Amino acid sequence: xxxxxxxxxxxxxxxxxxxxxxxxxxxxxxxEITTTMPSGQSVAQRDxxxxxxxxxxLFCMFIDHMPDNILARFTIQSxxxxxxxxVFIFISGYTAGMVYGRAMExxxxxxxxxxxxxxxxxxxxxxxxxxxxxxxxxxxxxxxLNNPVYAEEFxxxxxxxxxxxxxxxxxxxxxxxxxxxILPLYIVLLAMLPFVLSGFKSWPWVVIFAxxxxxxxVQFDKRIALSAYPGPDHVWFFNxxxxxxxxxxxxxxxxxxxxxxxxxxxxxxxxxxxxAAALAGFVIRFSWTLHDLYDPLPVPVSMEFLWPLLSxxxxxxxxxxxxxxxxxxxxxxxxxxxxFLATRGAEPFVICGRNSLHIFCLAxxxxxxxxxxxxxxxxxxxxxxxxxxxxIGIMISVAALMEWFAAAQRxxxxxxxxxxxxxxxARG
Amino acid sequence: MTLRSMSxxxxxxxxxxxxxxxxxxxxxxxERECSVPERFYVSEPQLTKTPKAIVHGQELVIVxxxxxxxxxxxxxxxxxxxxxxxxxAVAERFPSAHIKVVNLAVARQTAKRxxxxxxxEVIPMKPNLVIxxxxxxxxxxxxxxxxxxxxxxxxxxxxxxxxxxxxxxxMQFSRDSEAVIHFEPYLAAMSQLADASDVPLFxxxxxxxxxxxxxxxxxxxxxxxxxxxxxxxxxxCIGRAMADFVMRGSPGANSPPVKAGSAR
Numbered sequence: 001x002x003x004x005x006x007x008x009x010x011x012x013x014x015x016x017x018x019x020x021x022x023x024x025x026x027x028x029x030x031x032e033i034t035t036t037m038p039s040g041q042s043v044a045q046r047d048x049x050x051x052x053x054x055x056x057x058l059f060c061m062f063i064d065h066m067p068d069n070i071l072a073r074f075t076i077q078s079x080x081x082x083x084x085x086x087v088f089i090f091i092s093g094y095t096a097g098m099v100y101g102r103a104m105e106x107x108x109x110x111x112x113x114x115x116x117x118x119x120x121x122x123x124x125x126x127x128x129x130x131x132x133x134x135x136x137x138x139x140x141x142x143x144x145l146n147n148p149v150y151a152e153e154f155x156x157x158x159x160x161x162x163x164x165x166x167x168x169x170x171x172x173x174x175x176x177x178x179x180x181x182i183l184p185l186y187i188v189l190l191a192m193l194p195f196v197l198s199g200f201k202s203w204p205w206v207v208i209f210a211x212x213x214x215x216x217x218v219q220f221d222k223r224i225a226l227s228a229y230p231g232p233d234h235v236w237f238f239n240x241x242x243x244x245x246x247x248x249x250x251x252x253x254x255x256x257x258x259x260x261x262x263x264x265x266x267x268x269x270x271x272x273x274x275x276a277a278a279l280a281g282f283v284i285r286f287s288w289t290l291h292d293l294y295d296p297l298p299v300p301v302s303m304e305f306l307w308p309l310l311s312x313x314x315x316x317x318x319x320x321x322x323x324x325x326x327x328x329x330x331x332x333x334x335x336x337x338x339x340f341l342a343t344r345g346a347e348p349f350v351i352c353g354r355n356s357l358h359i360f361c362l363a364x365x366x367x368x369x370x371x372x373x374x375x376x377x378x379x380x381x382x383x384x385x386x387x388x389x390x391x392i393g394i395m396i397s398v399a400a401l402m403e404w405f406a407a408a409q410r411x412x413x414x415x416x417x418x419x420x421x422x423x424x425x426a427r428g
Numbered sequence: 429m430t431l432r433s434m435s436x437x438x439x440x441x442x443x444x445x446x447x448x449x450x451x452x453x454x455x456x457x458x459e460r461e462c463s464v465p466e467r468f469y470v471s472e473p474q475l476t477k478t479p480k481a482i483v484h485g486q487e488l489v490i491v492x493x494x495x496x497x498x499x500x501x502x503x504x505x506x507x508x509x510x511x512x513x514x515x516x517a518v519a520e521r522f523p524s525a526h527i528k529v530v531n532l533a534v535a536r537q538t539a540k541r542x543x544x545x546x547x548x549e550v551i552p553m554k555p556n557l558v559i560x561x562x563x564x565x566x567x568x569x570x571x572x573x574x575x576x577x578x579x580x581x582x583x584x585x586x587x588x589x590x591x592x593x594x595x596x597x598x599m600q601f602s603r604d605s606e607a608v609i610h611f612e613p614y615l616a617a618m619s620q621l622a623d624a625s626d627v628p629l630f631x632x633x634x635x636x637x638x639x640x641x642x643x644x645x646x647x648x649x650x651x652x653x654x655x656x657x658x659x660x661x662x663x664x665c666i667g668r669a670m671a672d673f674v675m676r677g678s679p680g681a682n683s684p685p686v687k688a689g690s691a692r
Contacts, residue, residue, distance in 0.1 A: 067606075067611065067612035068637075137608055138608050140607075141604040141605075143650075144603075144604035144647075144648060145605065145608075147502075147602070147604075147647055147648075147649075147655055148501065148656075149497070149502045149655070149659050150497065150600055150602055150605050150647075151502075152501070153495060153496050153497065153535075153536065153564045153565070153568055153600075154609075156536050156565060156568050156569060157569065157609070158569075176570070177570065177608070177609075177610070178608065178609065179610070234569070234570065234571070235572070291623075295470070295471030302624055303620055303624055304581075304624035304625075307574070307577070312573075313572070313574070371607075372607055375603050375606045375607055376603060378640075378641045
C-alpha cells in the first residue's frame with residue numbers, strides 16, 4: 001500500500017513535469033489529458049527552451065567544475081558575465097514557479113508544499129552522498145597529506161582535525177568544501193518556495209519588492225550572509241540572500257506564465273535594451289576570454305573596474321543583469337517549440353534539462369570524479385576532452401534511461417504494473 | 429606544533445660576495461632537470477629596477493612574504509628553503525650581486541595578516557622587491573575570494589606607492605591536496621589580479637604540476653629522509669626558477685642554467 005502510494009507520488013511528480021510547460025491549448029483539462037499521452041506527443045507542446053537551455057547549463061556546469069579543463073574556456077562563462085549557475089538557477093526558478101505555482105492553485109498550500117519538500121529531500125540526500133564521497137577522498141589521501149611539503153598548511157583545514165564536527169556541519173549544510181556549495185543553495189531556495197509562491201498569490205509585488213530589496217542590500221552590505229563552517233567569519237559561497245532574487249524572479253515569471261505572461265516585458269524598447277546589454281556583456285567578457293588565451297590582445301574594459309559588480313557568491317549586478325537580458329532575448333527570439341529544439345541534435349540537451357534534478361546531482365558527482373581522474377592521471381588536453389566527453393555521455397545516457405523508464409511506466413502493459421491515471425494534476 | 433613555534437623565525441640570508449655558494453652541494457648536482465616551459469613566463473610583465481640593480485652590483489634588499497612552503501621547514505634547514513636557494517642562484521649567476529634576502533614567512537598566515545605587516549614590518553626595511561607567496565590558507569579554509577583579491581590589490585598598491593616592486597607567487601601543487609581542496613578559483617583570482625595590477629605572477633602551482641606531470645617531481649614518497657630530499661630539491665628548483673623569473677630581460681640573463689627550451 002505504502003509502496004503503491006510512493007510510486008504514485010513519484011509518477012505524478014514525473015507526469016507533472018511534462019504537464020508544466022505545455023502551451024495552454026484549452027483552458028481547462030487539456031493539459032492533464034496531454035500529460036497522460038506518451039512522452040513523444042506531450043513533448044511537442046512543452047516549452048522546449050527551458051529543457052534545452054537547462055541541459056546546456058548542466059553540461060557547462062560539469063565542464064566548468066573540472067579545474068584546468070581546456071573546454072571550460074569555451075562554455076557560456078566565456079561569452080557572458082554570468083555562468084552556468086545563473087542560467088540553471090533562473091530556469092529552475094522559472095520551471096518551479098510554473099509547476100508548483102499551478103499545483104498550489106489546484107492542490108493548495110499543504111499538498112504542493114509537501115511535493116516541493118519531497119524534492120528538497122532528494123537534493124539533501126544527494127548532498128549527503130557528495131559529502132560521503134568527499135570524506136572518502138579525504139580518507140584516501142589522509143596518509144599522503146602528512147607530507148611535510150604541505151602538511152603544515154593542510155593542518156589548517158579544520159575538517160581534518162575535527163572530522164566529527166565536520167560531519168555534523170555538513171549535515172546542517174554549513175560545511176561546504178569543494179563542489180558542495182551549490183546544492184545547499186538549491187536546497188534552501190526550494191525550501192522557501194512554498195511560502196514565496198503563496199506570497200505571489202496574495203501580494204505578488206510585495207514579495208518581488210522584498211526579494212529585490214534583499215538582493216540589493218547584500219550588494220551593499222557583505223555582512224548579510226549565512227554563516228558557514230569553520231567560523232566565525234566564513235559564509236556560504238553562494239549567498240542565498242542574493243541568489244534568492246534570481247530564483248524567485250524566475251519563479252514569478254514562470255507563475256505569471258501560467259496566466260498569460262507579463263505584458264510589460266513584451267515592449268519593444270525593452271527588447272532592444274536587453275539586446276544592447278547582452279551584446280555589451282558579450283563584447284567585454286569575450287575580450288577577456290581572448291586576452292586570457294593570448295595576452296597581448298587588448299581589452300576594452302579592464303576586469304579590474306568591474307570586479308565590484310562581478311561577485312559570483314553575491315550575484316553581482318552584471319551577472320544578474322546579463323542573465324536576465326539573455327533570458328529576455330531567448331524568450332523573444334526562440335519559439336517554445338522552435339524546430340531546432342525538436343531535432344536529434346538538440347535531444348541530448350533537452351532530455352538532460354527535462355530530468356534536471358537528477359542530472360544536476362549527477363553532474364556534480366561526475367565533476368568530482370572527473371577532477372580526481374584528471375588530477376591522478378594528467379594526460380593534457382586530450383585527456384581533458386576525453387573525460388569531459390565521457391562525463392557528458394554518462395549524463396545523456398542516464399537522462400535517456402530515465403526517459404525510457406518513465407515512458408515504460410506510462411505505457412499500459414509494460415512490465416511496471418500501473419493503472420493509467422486519468423488526471424495527474426488533481427492528485428498528489 | 430614545532431613548525432608553528434618556529435613560524436615566527438626570521439631567516440636572514442646574506443648571499444652574494446660570500447663565496448660559499450660557488451661549489452654547489454652534491455644534492456643539487458642534477459638540478460637542471462627542473463626546467464620551466466616558457467608559457468609560464470612569457471605573458472608576465474618584467475621587473476625593471478630590481479634586475480638592473482642586481483646586475484650593477486648595487487646593494488639591495490628582497491623581502492619574502494609567505495607561508496609554510498616559503499619557510500621551507502620540510503627540507504630540514506632554513507638555508508634549503510626556496511628564498512635561500514633563490515639568493516644562491518642569483519649569486520651564482522651574478523657574482524657581483526649584492527643582495528640580501530629576508531624571509532618573513534610565517535606558517536599559516538593569511539593574505540590579510542601578511543598585508544597588515546607591510547606597513548610596520550616590510551616597508552621600513554626599504555626593500556627593492558617583495559616576493560609575496562600567498563593563497564594557500566585562503567583556499568584551504570575556503571575564504572572569501574573577492575576579499576582575498578581586494579586584500580592583495582591593496583597590498584600591491586601600498587608597495588607600489590612606496591616604490592617597491594612586487595612579484596606574486598601562487599600555491600603549491602600536489603595531487604593529494606588537489607583532491608580535497610578547490611584551488612582553482614583562488615588561482616584564477618590571483619592570475620586576474622596580477623594581470624590587472626600589472627604585477628608579475630610566479631606560477632608555482634602550474635610549474636609544480638608540470639614537474640609532476642613530467643615525472644620529475646614525486647611527492648608521494650613516505651620515507652622521511654626521502655621526503656626531505658624531495659623537498660630540498662623542489663625548493664632549489666623553485667629558487668632557481670624564481671631567479672630566472674626576476675632576472676628576465678636583464679643583461680646577462682641570457683645564459684641562465686634553466687632554459688625554457690629544455691622543457692620536457
